[in-house]
Amino acid sequence: MCGIVGYIGAQDATPIIIDGLRRLEYRGYDSAGIATLDGGKIDIRRAQGKLVNLEKLLGEKPVSGSCGIGHTRWATHGRPSEINAHPHYAGGIVVVHNGIIENYLALKERLRSQGHRFTSETDTEIIAHLIEEHHKQTRDFEAAVRRALGEVRGAYAVAILCEQEPGKLIAAKLGSPLVVGKGRGESFVASDIPAMLSHTREMIFLEDGEMVVFENGAMRFSNLAGTPLEKAAKTIDWSPLMAEKGGYKHFMLKEIYEQPRAIADTIAGRVLEEKGEVYLEGLDLSATELAAMEKVFIIACGTSWHAALVGKFLIEKHCRVPVEVDIASEFRYRDPIVNERTLTLLISQSGETADTLAALREARGKGGKVAAICNVVDSSIARESHGVIYTHAGPEIGVASTKAFTTQLVALFLFAVHLGRVRGTLDQAQGRAMLDALVTLPRKVEAALELDGAIEQAAREYMGARDFLYLGRGNQYPIALEGALKLKEISYIHAEGYPAGEMKHGPIALIDENLPVVVVVPHNDTFEKVISNLEEVHARGGRVIAVTDHTDPGLTEKSDAVFMLPKIIDELMPVLTSIPMQLLAYHIAVLKGTDVDQPRNLAKSVTVE
Structure with missing residues (x-):
């Protein structure tokens, strides 16, 4: 997940682009860069780290021009560094890109055979070289872009400049967001609305397979085949705070709705479907090291601990290695048995959770291998681990975790497939089947979010409950x-x-007509047993809210509300069943008038023990 800003008009592009990138830094903050085009010459400035580093560089070596593109990056291909930062340049073509080019290695080898030389580790650089190659043949910037994008597979949002055509900016998208801003005699393009909202409220949303050409104060829309399109602008009536929240009432709701994209970003570039394998770019633990592991500890706190519990089912089932799940604050005080054949997997949204960091140091101190699942690049836990799997959820502002949790579940699924393939407990066909299901997950999360209205109605009915x-x-x-x-x-x-199954060993005494009971009952091997537990609640007057993926007369008759989810393999069903949990809590909290984004007594990152 990265941020793109482009500008063409009468003003100096640099301050406009930097301001837009600042509003998009939530989309990536391990490097940033800008390219301006002035008098047929492209100037590029790039810096590793947060946007402030690029701003400092521009103070020392300024660039200007009436046309420019900028980028703030979250690394996928290639480590965070200045050389891997966007924009990327080749033969008069400069590109910024959000997404994943799946066939970049094959394209790179072909371009190398044609004499192209690459300077970065990114997939994006091949786009610049590919357009350059087609531009040599056609001498037509637009045609070169169309031909190049026709060759790439994967997801992209791109903004492109060409030194030979200084009054033109081209942008296109497939699978990654891109929005056009229509000003007076000037035009904007960005990954998200807030980047442009201080300049214009007239927005045009590009659809997949569409391209826009900005030239001479006008914009032309077409598909990649070149067929012209008519696109109508929409007026965005957001306050500055609403813009930060993407038009949602709360950050939490925005982040709930960002989950399809966050999950897609976490999957992107990591799934090798044909081989049934997973590529985890930052794990830095060899297949030999992973295969030698005889035990896995998963350590976390709070919501991340719940993800860890799901991870235990995944790893034990598909990797056939014993897994212990520990609450981080308890781990080091029980003198755990850790050695060189023990893998300790830490899960933390922030990468700074004090108890989890202490557990990491305990495991490393005893000679064990340590890996992390984390959402923040270069955080303490990421730096001190032998390897890291980043969840590309983007910053999570709401204190109650939503998209960080579901992307942790996805990261654990990816890790389980990778470990199973390495250990030989998953064959190619099994790996392929699991990954085939995984790539459908973002769409099915979107379908689960369609329950929002029904869940809000249920929240009105149950908001008065005390328990x-x-x-x-x-x-x-x-x-x-x-x-x-x-x-x-x-x-x-x-x-x-x-x-x-434990309800009858105590909690059943609490059940009466005043107690709502949420029963998670997907159609899996334990479906009938959970239905039996649900019947026990119903028989005692409890108010049943069922979350399921299966139409069953007995379930419907004995439930006061039923939320029906799409079907998916059992290993991924916890992601889908999480969605109604988040929405029910959110709507009840809103109806009760609590501070949803900053609930009392809680902090986003717990950095003390």
């Missing part, structure tokens, strides 16, 4: 825990998550 009980079984028990935690965090209603 909630959440029940799940197998890999849905952690989701029951997560659902209860979400409700506690933001609505201040007491809630408990329980294994469904």
Whole structure:
């Protein structure tokens, strides 16, 4: 996930682009860069780290021009560095890019055979070289872009300049967001609306396979085949705060709705479907090292601990290695048995969680290998681990975790497939089947989000309850825990998550007509057993809210509300069942009037023990 800003008009492009990048830095902050085109000459400035480093560089070596493109990056191909930062240049062509080019290695080899030389580790650089090659043949900038994009597979949003055509800016998209801003005699393009909102409120949204050419104060839209398109502008009526929130009432709701994109970004570039394998660019643990592991510890706190519990099911089932899950604050105080054949996997959204960092140091100190699942590039936990799997969720502003949690589940799924293939416990066909299901997940999360209206109605009915009980079984028990935690965090209603089979060993005494019971009951091997637990609740007057993917008369008759999810393999169902949990907690909290984004007594990153 990266941020793109482009400008063409009568003003100096540099301050406009930097201001836009500042508003998009949530989309990536391990490097940034800008290219301006002035008098037929392109000037490029790039810097590793946050945008402030680029601003400092521009103070020392300024660039200017009436046309420019800028980029803030979250690394996918190639480590965070100045040389891998965008924009990328080749033969008079300069490109910024968001997305993943899946066939970049094959294209790179072909271009090398044609004499092209590459300076970075990125997939983006091949786009510049590919356009350059077609431009040599056609001497037509637009045609070269169309031909080049016709050759690439994957996802992209691109903005492109050409030294030979200084009054022209081209942008196109496929699978990554791109928005056009229409000003008076000037035009803008960006990954998200807030980058342009201080300059214009007239926005045009590009669809997949569409391209825009900015020239002479006008803009022309077409598809990649060159067929002209008519595109109408929409007026965006957002306040500055609403712009930060993407038009949503709260950051939490915005982040709930960002989950399809966050999950797609976490998957992007890592799935080798044909081979049934996973590429984890930052893990830095060899296949030999991973295959030698005889035990896995997964260590985390709070919501991340719930992800860890799901990870235990994934790894034990598909990698056939024993897994222990520990709450980080307890791990080092029990003198855990760790050695060189032990892998400790830390999960932390911020990468700065004090208890998790202490557990990491305990495991390393005892000679174990350590890996992390983390959302923040170059955080303490990421730096001190032997390897890291980044979740490309982007910054999560709401204190109650949503998209960080579901991307952690996806990262654990990717790790389980990778480890299973390395250990030989998953064959190619099994790996391919799991990854085939994974690539459908973002669309199915979108379908789950369509339950929002029905869940809001249910929230109105249950907002007055003093207590909630959440029940799940197998890999849905952690989701029951997560659902209860979400409700506690933001609505201040007491809630408990329980294994469904344990209900009769105590919690059943709490059930009466005043207790809503959320039952997570996907159609898997334990479906009938959970239905039996649901019937026990119904028989005692409990108010049942069922979350399922299966139409069953018995379930419907005995439930007060049923939220129906799309079907997916059981290993990925916890991602889908998380969505109703988040929305139910959110809507109850809004109706109760609590501070959804900053609930009392909580902090986003817990940096003390």
